[in-house]
Amino acid sequence: MTKVTEVVEQLVSPIVNDLELVLVDVEYVKEGSDWFLRIYIDTPSGDIDIDQCALVSERLSDELDRTDPIVENYFLEVSSPGAERPLKNETDFLNAIGQYVFVKTYGPIDGMKEFEGYLLSYGDDVAEVEIRIKTRKVSVSIDKEKIALARLAIDFSS
Incomplete structure (x- = not known):
């Protein structure tokens, strides 16, 4: 079975690439009784803004609704990785x-x-x-x- 993060990464990567942004990380975590799908994006220069996050959120939400890869109810969050961005690769x-x-x-x-x-x-x-x-x-x-x-x-x- 493919992990949720891998499926979502495949869905969000073309969106991020199309907007000339950088996908930093994808998390799918349970906090209390709620599930959160968190997408961290940035620009190559590191100056992502809220409008870019909103645009990715809208496009990804449409794609998630179309493909419906996640069984549980969840909250979608698209944001900057912040000052303490992860080093993944x-x-x-x-x-x-x-x-x-x-x-x-x-x-x-x-x-x-x-x-x-x-x-x-x-x-x-x-x-x-x-x-x-x-x-x-x-x-x-x-x-x-x-x-x-x-x-x-x-x-x-x-």
């Missing part, structure tokens, strides 16, 4: 080089599972993040298959 990681990131791993690396710092590089499926341990800056290499979650973060120490 190689392009996301490459675009985030030099930026402050948060990375959570499936298992500990040097006794830690959460890393917050500057993404120094990404290549050969390894992310190198410069973190601060007390007053020292340390570079940590994290294999992509060990990354449970990665997103941009806000550096409050600056």
Whole structure:
């Protein structure tokens, strides 16, 4: 059985591409008794506006009504990924080089599972993040298959 997110991604991708936007993420989650279908979009320059979100929402809603791929009742939300946008693929990681990131791993690396710092590089499926341990800056290499979650973060120490 195909996951809801995969079906919706196939439906929304042509809409987003037609509008020259970027599909950042698709989530289908249950919160309390309600289901939410969340679509995160952006522009290549990172300045998405509410009118663009509304247009994608209208077109996707029509497509969802036509194909009816979701059994449960749900709320559709189309929005910007925000300041802490997820890093899902190689392009996301490459675009985030030099930026402050948060990375959570499936298992500990040097006794830690959460890393917050500057993404120094990404290549050969390894992310190198410069973190601060007390007053020292340390570079940590994290294999992509060990990354449970990665997103941009806000550096409050600056």
